[in-house]
Amino acid sequence: xxxxxxxxxxxxxxxxxxxxxxxxxxxxxxxxxxxxxxxxxxxxxxxxxxxxxxxxxxxxxxxxxxxxxxxxxxxxxxxxxxxxxxxxxxxxxxxxxxxxxxxxxxxxxxxxxxxxxxxxxxxxxxxxxxxxxxxxxxxxxxxxxxxxxxxxxxxxxxxxxxxxxxxxxxxxxxxxxxxxxxxxxxxxxxxxxxxxxxxxxxxxxxxxxxxxxxxxxxxxxxxxxxxxxxxxxxxxxxx
Amino acid sequence: xxxxxxxxxxxxxxxxxxxxxxxxxxxxxxxxxxxxxxxxxxxxxxxxxxxxxxxxxxxxxxxxxxxxxxxxxxxxxxxxxxxxxxxxxxxxxxxxxxxxxxxxxxxxxxxxxxxxxxxxxxxxxxxxxxxxxxxxxxxxxxxxxxxxxxxxxxxxxxxxxxxxxxxxxxxxxxxxxxxxxxxxxxxxxxxxxxxxxxxxxxxxxxxxxxxxxxxxxxxxxxxxxxxxxxxxxxxxxxxxxxxxxxxxxxxxxxxxxxxxxxxxxxxx
Numbered sequence: 001x002x003x004x005x006x007x008x009x010x011x012x013x014x015x016x017x018x019x020x021x022x023x024x025x026x027x028x029x030x031x032x033x034x035x036x037x038x039x040x041x042x043x044x045x046x047x048x049x050x051x052x053x054x055x056x057x058x059x060x061x062x063x064x065x066x067x068x069x070x071x072x073x074x075x076x077x078x079x080x081x082x083x084x085x086x087x088x089x090x091x092x093x094x095x096x097x098x099x100x101x102x103x104x105x106x107x108x109x110x111x112x113x114x115x116x117x118x119x120x121x122x123x124x125x126x127x128x129x130x131x132x133x134x135x136x137x138x139x140x141x142x143x144x145x146x147x148x149x150x151x152x153x154x155x156x157x158x159x160x161x162x163x164x165x166x167x168x169x170x171x172x173x174x175x176x177x178x179x180x181x182x183x184x185x186x187x188x189x190x191x192x193x194x195x196x197x198x199x200x201x202x203x204x205x206x207x208x209x210x211x212x213x214x215x216x217x218x219x220x221x222x223x224x225x226x227x228x229x230x231x232x233x234x235x236x237x238x239x
Numbered sequence: 240x241x242x243x244x245x246x247x248x249x250x251x252x253x254x255x256x257x258x259x260x261x262x263x264x265x266x267x268x269x270x271x272x273x274x275x276x277x278x279x280x281x282x283x284x285x286x287x288x289x290x291x292x293x294x295x296x297x298x299x300x301x302x303x304x305x306x307x308x309x310x311x312x313x314x315x316x317x318x319x320x321x322x323x324x325x326x327x328x329x330x331x332x333x334x335x336x337x338x339x340x341x342x343x344x345x346x347x348x349x350x351x352x353x354x355x356x357x358x359x360x361x362x363x364x365x366x367x368x369x370x371x372x373x374x375x376x377x378x379x380x381x382x383x384x385x386x387x388x389x390x391x392x393x394x395x396x397x398x399x400x401x402x403x404x405x406x407x408x409x410x411x412x413x414x415x416x417x418x419x420x421x422x423x424x425x426x427x428x429x430x431x432x433x434x435x436x437x438x439x440x441x442x443x444x445x446x447x448x449x450x451x452x453x454x455x456x457x458x459x460x461x462x463x464x465x466x467x468x469x470x471x472x473x474x475x476x477x478x479x480x481x482x483x484x485x486x487x488x489x490x491x492x493x494x495x496x497x498x499x500x501x502x503x504x505x506x507x
Binding site: 093096 | 246248252253256259260264326331334335337338339340341494497498503
């Protein structure tokens with residue numbers, strides 16, 4: 001099978017500090033890859049580099065077989081991102097924020113698409129209210145609505161379930177699984193909630209100080225390190 | 240033109256983002272309408288006082304109001320660009336914007352259009368008030384108005400781009416420049432007085448400031464009734480140099496912010 005994302009020897013330094021050190025991995029359709037590591041491991045920098053918002057010093061990123069550095073705009077139509085830490089502008093309504101991004105992704109049938117996603121993420125009744133009035137959990141769900149607007153093939157998520165109620169965590173986890181299985185959506189996500197990650201990921205990339213310490217299919221990693229949970233794997237690799 | 244770097248719908252998305260923001264914000268409407276109104280009344284009454292008390296019948300006195308409206312076009316266009324960029328920083332929206340297919344060229348186009356809108360609204364209001372309250376009338380060829388306005392807007396964008404570059408280089412500490420940088424050019428632009436009143440070394444600086452030629456042209460049209468096109472040509476040559484340098488600096492700053500990762504932290 002053809003990888004839809006191939007990362008080769010990705011390296012990034014901030015001054016003398018190496019933040020990413022020759023990171024390589026591949027992502028296939030329907031894969032859900034968890035990027036795991038302690039604070040400062042380089043997880044966010046890796047996501048930002050994959051999104052083109054931070055330039056790597058060396059290494060290559062190929063989406064759908066195309067060089068990302070040469071086909072940025074074209075590729076970003078099919079890649080999306082949501083983070084717990086970055087909200088949408090507070091002074092616009094939920095609907096207005098989504099309309100702005102629908103234009104940036106040149107989405108057709110905007111109103112229908114927005115209504116459909118707001119219903120899926122249970123935010124339809126908040127459509128006309130200002131974004132600043134949303135709770136942190138609702139804000140995260142709005143970020144997810146925005147991230148799904150362009151029907152991405154690859155979704156990058158930074159702590160997607162932080163700040164959500166357990167009820168919504170389960171709902172969104174099931175939703176990710178459904179999108180992954182039925183629509184071939186591939187997901188890369190970071191989270192400190194290892195229990196949650198374990199329920200959803202199919203692959204894991206464990207990094208510390210920018211270096212890959214372990215990478216592979218989750219069941220193969222469990223066998224290799226002789227562990228039975230992600231938490232055990234975390235302690236075995238990092239501690 | 241490469242269609243991947245210029246898609247009108249993506250440009251309109253940026254314009255829409257700022258129009259929605261304006262729609263919900265009384266303070267932004269006040270900023271857009273209040274200051275031009277106050278400026279216009281202040282200079283209008285000074286003009287009336289001078290005209291009635293000291294310079295009866297002098298038409299040159301109207302230059303104050305005309306120059307004020309033209310200067311306001313520059314200020315509104317410059318702030319429309321620089322403050323528009325700051326709005327995205329304050330809202331921590333830059334990251335969302337630049338992980339979309341939008342190109343930096345399209346982003347700037349969106350801000351340029353929004354800045355034109357702001358300049359148009361404010362100058363229309365001032366012209367309206369100047370006409371109805373102070374009976375201000377200046378007979379100018381439409382083509383001259385467009386030539387003068389066009390140059391002022393390109394200069395406004397040059398200053399705006401430079402401000403944005405400084406913000407990307409030095410972070411939010413540099414945001415004060417969004418309001419201050421244009422004023423640096425005010426004394427050398429000879430907006431309200433002829434260049435000859437400046438000290439010699441200031442006159443030398445004024446010669447490399449495009450707006451000094453624009454306001455000199457405006458005065459010549461008003462007082463002598465003819466358009467010195469050579470001034471307009473000089474102004475355009477200079478303004479294109481400023482614009483290219485500012486745009487180049489901005490592109491370097493934008494790439495610097497992506498290289499250093501600053502773009503993900505700006506606004507925090």
